[in-house]
Amino acid sequence: MQYVNLSNDIYFLGYNDRRTHLFENIWPIPNGISYNSYLIVDDKIALIDTVERSFFDEYLDNIEEIIGDRKIDYLVINHMEPDHSGALKSIMQRYPEVTLVGNKKTFAFVESFYKEPENVHLVHDGSVLELGKHRLQFQTIPMVHWPETMVTYEETNKILFSGDAFGSYGTLDGGVFDDEINLDFYEVEVMRYFTNIVGKYCPHTQRAIKKLAPLDIKMIAATHGPVWRSDLDWVLTRYNKWSSYDLDKGVVIVYGSMYGNTQKMAEVIARRLAERGIKNIRVYDASKTHASYIINDIFKYKGFIVGSPAYNNSMFPNVEILLSTIEHMAPKDHYLGIFGNFLWNGGGVKNLKVFAEKIKWELVYDPIEEKGAMKKDNKEQLCKLADAMADKLMAE
Template identity: 45%
Template sequence: MDSTNRVGKSTYWIGVEDRTSALFERLWPLPMGVAYNSYIVLGASKTALIDTVPNGEEGRFIDRVDELLNGRPLDYLVINHMEPDHSGCLAGVLERYPGVVLLGNKQTRRILDNYRLELGGFRELTDGEELSLGGTTLRFYFTPWVHWPETMMTYIVEEGILFSGDAFGAFGAHDGALFDDEYNFEKVQGEMRRYYSNIVGKYGKFVQRALAKVSGVKLNMICATHGPIWRSHVDWVVAKYDKYSRQEGDPGVVMAVASMYGSTMHVGEYIARRLAVEGVKRIALHDVSTSHASYIINDVWKYNGLVLGSVTYNTGLFPLMQGLCDELLGLGVQNKELALFGSGSWGGGALTLLKAFAEKAGISPVVESLEMIGRPTMEVYRKCDVLAAGLAERVLAAAEK
């Protein structure tokens, strides 16, 4: 039995890593790959598998389960999350272990039926229910909409280990590391926030409810379905999730600019410079044509200031800016110190649509918006000075609270 993948006294990691897929959910770039974490708990009298891995990984996954069971039956399969990257091997597990009992909630069963899976035994759990494996007790917490309707978390009472599903997850393959203190921590911080903001960010109020539900239990370790196992930074990652789900950004400004021939970006660069002069230390300037939206959204969750600037395209917003605005609306962006500017060569339109986005989002610009026709003039730059000074004041005021 390979102790290097031991998580707890009787718990082992049996996940897989993917370094070949370019996109997560066919949407989000994976420059450093992604890990799919599954776990097996070997109690004195019963055994339980917690989630599986994507379809196509059945062979090595089930071989690993067999190795760890070492001739014992698999008694339970806990389904914290039904999304196919975690339920993809369910059919293979059911075929290999026909006596296994699936554990989930009412919504789990509904999605299982939708996937047309031939079930053996299924046991519908109640929120807070406990199950003894013999010296190891599993407790189940229902945490719906983090980030699907059936999501739940499983807790080992004796050891304080929380199997959290997608909550507290991160992009990136393990690259030899498994626990947070084995990782390049600076790298994992950014990929955790990018995962949260793009995958879970829409469901902040439900994250708050989930955090409240587990706030009274001791958390020695958090085992998510993606990214590192948290054992040395448990309090840190819980505090970050609390902050992200409240959309409380750090003092700083993310700028997303759509420019076709350079003039709009020149204005964006000038505003960025003026923000720095006004004392803003953290500024992220993105060209929407070269920065994938997931990285812009990551910075939107990181900072409290947001500047959107777009050229007019066919009397509307530049398409990639429109896409970004649609993403932000879908994610429910809020609590931003917002500034807007638009441009055009023979007529405007972009600024009007950026203002419409702000109204839909329920975020009012904190400074007067700026519109430019043609190349920037000295008057435009003067207005940029005013915009940057006003925005910087609002952004930096948050650091003093």
């Protein structure tokens, strides 16, 4: 990708990754992802974050095209994750006099990933770095989403270099700024990025939003996805909603099923919810849909109903993996329903109860367990489970 001006002497250096299938080797990125770095050319030259190492050759070519034979004076490290620090060692080799700018926790990560840094400039909340006509102010936002994470605020143009915060999955297909693209495409990708990567740390995200609120921000330049310059509220209001667990009226139903009996139970629940006026219903087969997409909807909707057959005296494995991921992400304030199936021995519902105890969501109805094919009595119980969920949601 070509470099793009954010202002006369501030440059976006972004590179599209259309080859990687799984971000962090976990999360599907069928629409790819961009890695964004930024360059400020002044009396002193500052590079803000780097890019994934496979893009280094083009990255260095772009930098040299802009600054020629001048040296990079500062490398600001907002976040040390290797998709952003991947070119750090190479930059240090190419510009051996460069000074690394970071907080106390940053440099421990530099040593762990690469080597002990020689030239460092330690910053903390409110520190200012003078480049000439540009002043950089630093604020730490720990656990959004690593302990060392910070943001850099450029005071002249009022640009917030936000690291992973306010980022997105999806490549930048020509358009770099929010007013150059159709944001309908990024509606899902921004949220899925948040729920998959940042969502575990919602309280920390809320603290970060409040901490940054006094800054007069005119542009947000994240390390993934578009640069926000025209409608900052589009991304800010969404981050605030998602990180405060402001959930919509709807239900996510997830099941595992070997021969269709547990699926039939899920279909009964879904139909009854629709009859009760619940319009946002998402039904997922845990064996088919990646957890990335299911987690995304769990962060969107208040109700969650999960069903599992017994499998070797335990839960169906794909359901178990999903629930382990949910426990890890720890979303709050949901209503929960449980159902399942067995033939000669239990294990599905029994372990779903364990999940309920761990996650501490409000259980709306007693767990329902069928033996083999669905019977009339249990069909009626499944409808009562759906009614209990609908009652809770309608009372919101």
